[in-house]
Amino acid sequence: MAMIIVFFLVWYLSRNLALRPKGKQNVLEAIIDFTNGIVSSNIPGEQGKRFNLLAFVLFLFIFVSNQLGLMIEFIIGGKTLIKSPTSDVMVTMSLALMVLLLSHYFGVVVFGAKGYLVNSYLKPVSFMLPIELIEEFTNFLTLAFRLYGNIFAGEVLLTLIGGVAKSHGLLTEVVALPLALIWQGFSVFIGSIQAYVFVTLSMVYISRKVEVEE
Secondary structure, three states, rough: OOOHHHHHHHHHHHHOOOOOOOOHHHHHHHHHHHHHHHHHHOOOOOOOOOHHHHHHHHHHHHHHHHHHHHHEEEEEOOOOOOOOOOOHHHHHHHHHHHHHHHHHHHHHHHHHHHHHHHHHOOOOOOHHHHHHHHHHHHHHHHHHHHHHHHHHHHHHHHEEEEEEEEOOOOHHHHHHHHHHHHHHHHHHEEEEEHHHHHHHHHHHHHHHHHHHOO
């Protein structure tokens, strides 16, 4: 569902493109400029341009995934059929693994296999190799669990507020409703920030593989 929403959102915003943008085209170009800025700040020059589309798609997919559980949540027979995909640790681990594999791949493309190993693990000094290997694992964990933890915690709190609302009838509903609205607004903000953080860190990790280590 997240992929379908992203596809139709971009399809809708990109209809009837003009040299002098207005309306929905401005929205699309603003998103593109924003994600291009993330890339250029971490991978400057021509080298970074190949990652502009990756950053754009990754940001939109994670942003929509983070908000999906706030907009729609279907629970049938005690089983949740629709929720935020990024509240599932397997999804965030898959995204993190994809980013790290791409960083290794492009490192080999830029430097060749031998040059990549030297640049990534033996510079500036070779005795740092064990720490570099440990860092690969910690990068994967932090990239995956930061996103998962924030989105999962937000949905759990919304569920708890919903439980409180139903606990003692009208009185608790009146108290819980403004809390739910406030937390939903805050969750939209957190979901946006986490999409930005994930893409930024992804570009940082890729930049460390495709740029010369000094």
